[in-house]
Amino acid sequence: MYGCCNFDTDKLYDLLIVGSEPQAWGAAAVAHMFKQKILVVGPGLPTSEVLEEAEPGGRIPQTDVREKLQWLSRQSAGQAINTPSFADKLATWYSDPGWELFRESGRVSVLNGVPEVAFRYTLRIHNERCHGLNLLITGRESPGDIAPPAFVPLEGLDVMEIPTDSRGNIRVNDRFETGVLDVYAAGSAIGKPASPEKGIMQGIAIAQRIVTNHLSLRHK
Numbered sequence: 001m002y003g004c005c006n007f008d009t010d011k012l013y014d015l016l017i018v019g020s021e022p023q024a025w026g027a028a029a030v031a032h033m034f035k036q037k038i039l040v041v042g043p044g045l046p047t048s049e050v051l052e053e054a055e056p057g058g059r060i061p062q063t064d065v066r067e068k069l070q071w072l073s074r075q076s077a078g079q080a081i082n083t084p085s086f087a088d089k090l091a092t093w094y095s096d097p098g099w100e101l102f103r104e105s106g107r108v109s110v111l112n113g114v115p116e117v118a119f120r121y122t123l124r125i126h127n128e129r130c131h132g133l134n135l136l137i138t139g140r141e142s143p144g145d146i147a148p149p150a151f152v153p154l155e156g157l158d159v160m161e162i163p164t165d166s167r168g169n170i171r172v173n174d175r176f177e178t179g180v181l182d183v184y185a186a187g188s189a190i191g192k193p194a195s196p197e198k199g200i201m202q203g204i205a206i207a208q209r210i211v212t213n214h215l216s217l218r219h220k
Contacts (some may be wrong), residue, residue, distance in 0.1 A: 015036055015135075015207070016041070016134065019187065022187070023194070024138045024203060025203060026204040027206050030211065031211060136183075138187040138203075160183070163179060176202065186206060
């Protein structure tokens with residue numbers, strides 16, 4: 001599913017996902033089914049332990065990922081997704097070139113894209129930039145809170161005028177829309193972390209909306 005991320009600054013993604021809470025994996029699964037180009041920026045597959053050998057920005061080991069995910073699916077602690085079939089799918093998709101994962105240890109900035117060059121949002125990761133049409137924010141830290149395991153420190157929300165409350169949680173409607181075009185948020189990003197099962201379903205619903213919008217635009 002995920003190769004290494006030596007980012008091509010000219011590459012345009014259909015969906016940029018920040019954080020690795022269950023919503024991220026549900027959304028990525030649906031987007032993958034519809035052949036969308038996806039970039040996930042997060043500490044790892046459902047839990048960071050899966051990728052602990054990988055250096056930030058380096059190639060992710062692929063040889064034993066299926067064994068790790070099968071082991072992960074049997075665990076009950078932490079953020080493990082206890083759905084063997086889901087873990088199986090992640091393992092199968094791991095080598096798919098349509099997915100990319102960057103295991104981020106530093107801060108990530110989100111910037112407005114440039115409409116004239118056909119992308120809406122840019123993630124700046126260290127000195128690299130990746131462009132996308134849609135943005136989903138899952139785990140992130142809030143002022144005064146202990147960061148959840150799946151968070152990625154994210155800067156630039158105020159510049160983009162993404163609405164937040166006094167604790168830094170992103171405000172969304174019942175469809176997880178932020179009010180900023182094609183920017184969605186869920187999980188700890190909105191102050192409402194969910195169980196793996198519920199989170200995956202939320203991510204699926206978000207991606208279905210994104211894909212539906214994308215396909216309708218293609219046919220106009």
